[in-house]
Amino acid sequence: GNSVTQMEGPVTLSEEAFLTINCTYTATGYPSLFWYVQYPGEGLQLLLKATKADDKGSNKGFEATYRKETTSFHLEKGSVQVSDSAVYFCALTAGGTSYGKLTFGQGTILTVHP
Amino acid sequence: DTGVSQDPRHKITKRGQNVTFRCDPISEHNRLYWYRQTLGQGPEFLTYFQNEAQLEKSRLLSDRFSAERPKGSFSTLEIQRTEQGDSAMYLCASSELNTGELFFGEGSRLTVL
Numbered sequence: 001g002n003s004v005t006q007m008e009g010p011v012t013l014s015e016e017a018f019l020t021i022n023c024t025y026t027a028t029g030y031p032s033l034f035w036y037v038q039y040p041g042e043g044l045q046l047l048l049k050a051t052k053a054d055d056k057g058s059n060k061g062f063e064a065t066y067r068k069e070t071t072s073f074h075l076e077k078g079s080v081q082v083s084d085s086a087v088y089f090c091a092l093t094a095g096g097t098s099y100g101k102l103t104f105g106q107g108t109i110l111t112v113h114p
Numbered sequence: 115d116t117g118v119s120q121d122p123r124h125k126i127t128k129r130g131q132n133v134t135f136r137c138d139p140i141s142e143h144n145r146l147y148w149y150r151q152t153l154g155q156g157p158e159f160l161t162y163f164q165n166e167a168q169l170e171k172s173r174l175l176s177d178r179f180s181a182e183r184p185k186g187s188f189s190t191l192e193i194q195r196t197e198q199g200d201s202a203m204y205l206c207a208s209s210e211l212n213t214g215e216l217f218f219g220e221g222s223r224l225t226v227l
Contacts, residue, residue, distance in 0.1 A: 004156070032214050043118070043218035044157070044205070089156050093214045100145055100209045100216055101170065104156030 002027045004090050006105035013080055013112050021075040021108045023064075023090035031092040033057075033066050033073040034102065038087045047075075047088070080112045116140060118219035120206050126225045127196055134192045135222040139208030146189050147216060148181055149205040150174065157205055163189060164211070196226045 007022040025031065035047040035057070048057035053068035062077045073090060090105040119138045127133050139146045145164050149157035160179070161171045165186040175181075178196075183189040193200055203223050207216035 034214055041220075043220045044207075044216075045218065046215045049214060091156070091214075095214075099212045099214055100147055100162060100207070101159050102149075102157070102214060102216065103159070106154065106156050 002031065002092060002094060002103040004092055004103055004105035006088075006090050006108050008108075010109035010111060013110070015082055015112055015114050016079045017112075019075070019077040019080045019084075019110070021088055021090075021110070023073045023075065023105060025071050025073065025090070025092050027071075027092055027094060027103075029094055031094050032099075033064070034091045034093070035062070035064055035073070035075050036089045036091055036104075038089070038107075040086070044089065080110075082112045082114055085110055085112045118206055118208055118217050120204075120219040120222045122222060123220065124223045124225070126227065128227050129198060130195055132192065132194045133196060133224060134190055135204050135206075135224075137189045137191070137206030137219060139188070139206070140217055141187075142210075143208035143217070144186075144211050145209045146183055147207040147209070148189070148191050149207065151203040151205055151221070152201075160191075193224070196224075198226045200224060201226045 003026045032051045034049045036044045037047045048059040050057040050066035056065045087107045091102040147162040148160040151157045163183040178194045181191045203221040205221045207218040
């Protein structure tokens with residue numbers, strides 16, 4: 001079956017530091033890949049997505065590239081802010097008629113200090 | 115606010131009692147999903163609807179769980195004879211067709227004593 005593995009957290013950084021959160025996946029076929037973010041006291045929201053190999057998703061300064069050869073979708077940001085403190089979830093869907101049936105990783109807690 | 119809303123936000127119950135959660139999706143969204151999230155884990159898919167039809171149920175959804183979306187608008191998730199292992203955050207999400215962009219509510223937290 002499908003699975004997603006994220007780097008273990010939590011991750012603690014100083015403001016303006018570089019961020020990488022690793023994500024690898026196992027899936028049959030050609031999944032679409034997502035990063036969702038959950039800010040304190042809010043629901044999960046989509047951060048970025050990529051639907052095919054070598055696609056780069058980007059949003060709010062975050063980027064992730066769909067690497068089929070390494071089955072990875074690592075999240076990066078060049079300079080984090082305190083407001084980026086949240087829980088980040090990598091996810092995939094096999095697509096087709098079950099497009100919204102997402103398989104999530106366990107989440108990575110990010111804390112950014114001033 | 116036109117986001118996904120869930121009610122109640124927190125429910126504390128005794129083992130063996132029945133509980134029901136309600137979800138109101140974004141009005142123009144055809145699809146509605148239920149997920150369950152336990153502490154330190156990512157959400158796990160439970161079931162989803164397209165309009166009023168329940169199209170898929172996870173093996174996680176035991177016979178004690180039932181979900182409905184009677185008019186293709188709001189949905190309810192009922193858990194009968196609750197067990198301590200049912201304690202979790204129950205998340206509802208909605209989306210347009212054929213997209214992985216789900217809009218999540220803030221969740222309903224269930225605590226079974």
